Amino acid sequence: MSLNKIGRSKDCESTAKQRWKLLGKALINKGLRKNITSEVSVRRFSSYGLLTTKKNILLSPLSEDTENYSWFQYSSPSHKDFCITIRHLKQQFSPEELIGFNNTGNVCVWPSEEVLAHHCLTHRSIFREKTVCELGGGMTCLAGLAVACSSDATRVILTDGNDLSCKNIEVIVEKNKGTFINTPVDVRNVRWNEESSYIDLKDSVDVIICADCLFFDQYRSDLVDTIHCLLSSDGTAIIFAPCRNRTLEKFCQQAKSRFDVTIEDNYDPTVWSVFQQAKAKGKEVFDEDIHYPLKITLTKRGHPKISHHTSNRVHLDVNHSTEINGHTEVKQWDCTKGHSEIKHLNGGVQGNRVG
Numbered sequence: 001m002s003l004n005k006i007g008r009s010k011d012c013e014s015t016a017k018q019r020w021k022l023l024g025k026a027l028i029n030k031g032l033r034k035n036i037t038s039e040v041s042v043r044r045f046s047s048y049g050l051l052t053t054k055k056n057i058l059l060s061p062l063s064e065d066t067e068n069y070s071w072f073q074y075s076s077p078s079h080k081d082f083c084i085t086i087r088h089l090k091q092q093f094s095p096e097e098l099i100g101f102n103n104t105g106n107v108c109v110w111p112s113e114e115v116l117a118h119h120c121l122t123h124r125s126i127f128r129e130k131t132v133c134e135l136g137g138g139m140t141c142l143a144g145l146a147v148a149c150s151s152d153a154t155r156v157i158l159t160d161g162n163d164l165s166c167k168n169i170e171v172i173v174e175k176n177k178g179t180f181i182n183t184p185v186d187v188r189n190v191r192w193n194e195e196s197s198y199i200d201l202k203d204s205v206d207v208i209i210c211a212d213c214l215f216f217d218q219y220r221s222d223l224v225d226t227i228h229c230l231l232s233s234d235g236t237a238i239i240f241a242p243c244r245n246r247t248l249e250k251f252c253q254q255a256k257s258r259f260d261v262t263i264e265d266n267y268d269p270t271v272w273s274v275f276q277q278a279k280a281k282g283k284e285v286f287d288e289d290i291h292y293p294l295k296i297t298l299t300k301r302g303h304p305k306i307s308h309h310t311s312n313r314v315h316l317d318v319n320h321s322t323e324i325n326g327h328t329e330v331k332q333w334d335c336t337k338g339h340s341e342i343k344h345l346n347g348g349v350q351g352n353r354v355g
């Protein structure tokens, strides 16, 4: 069986394509339908190749027809100490099940999650002695697991709103508990639209991580509320998501009322390089609007942060000013064009946070 970098067979890919097509037809919500229909093409570009996966045939069931999961060994060519055993679900979802309570996290590990996991491994020191929570981590919470097994986090809380995802994450945590060393790892069903599912964590989380969760029109403001409730006053939320038909922009607009918001496009040289190569293949293969995750950082208003910029990073605001090496560039992220445009240049303005 031929596998791509994140462990899917070509057969699985075409099945997934059909599933998404079916779902697209079944959806009533116009905006979501547009998003999900676009998702079909995600299968054309499914991975940044940041992590390598190898099927664990000893753990996986012999009969793939009767069982609905497979185990994979995840490792990272650039972070040799990272190795984790992850269970993928292979559930056949009806369109109703997919949209019922969202099963999009049970279909695959999305590129944003892969990029977030890579980012967490690269910047593991930011989690030292911190309470970390992943929101909407899907069936693996891969990035949260990367934090748990590679950093000195005080505590890691892995969450999703889908019961099937949470059950799968519990199994994965049990399998990998030897690799977490001193970091307690909890799995919880946190639903952004149910305050009772997270209120006990109020103000207790130092770093929230989240990947590809901004396109749910009906839950977008709930997600902003959840992040605001969980985050400690000097905490940070690190979110990776593609522009996806302006849904990232809508999220940032809502978040700006309560957070300082920074958006970056060039946050990692490896990801940037793969992005440039993929883009050169043309929109049929790689559609920047749905395939390239931007990095969004949220901090609560009135709590300035020390920035960790490198010179090649570009900081984008959905609307207004950004700073690069002391120069302020006024850029506007154009989701339809899939890139930022410099609208104005000036000098002397300090600070890189926007809002």
Ligand SMILES: C[S@@+](CC[C@H](N)C(=O)[O-])C[C@H]1O[C@@H](n2cnc3c(N)ncnc32)[C@H](O)[C@@H]1O
Pocket (backbone or CB within 6 Å): 101, 102, 103, 104, 105, 106, 108, 109, 110, 111, 112, 113, 114, 136, 137, 138, 139, 160, 161, 162, 165, 190, 191, 192, 193, 210, 211, 212, 213, 216, 219, 222
């Ligand atoms: C596109 S998936 C992303 C999963 C994973 N982060 C990834 O990138 O592979 C979106 C996730 O958001 C979760 N989700 C959707 N609405 C939610 C809600 N109201 N509360 C909690 N989780 C929700 C879904 O269950 C799903 O796992």
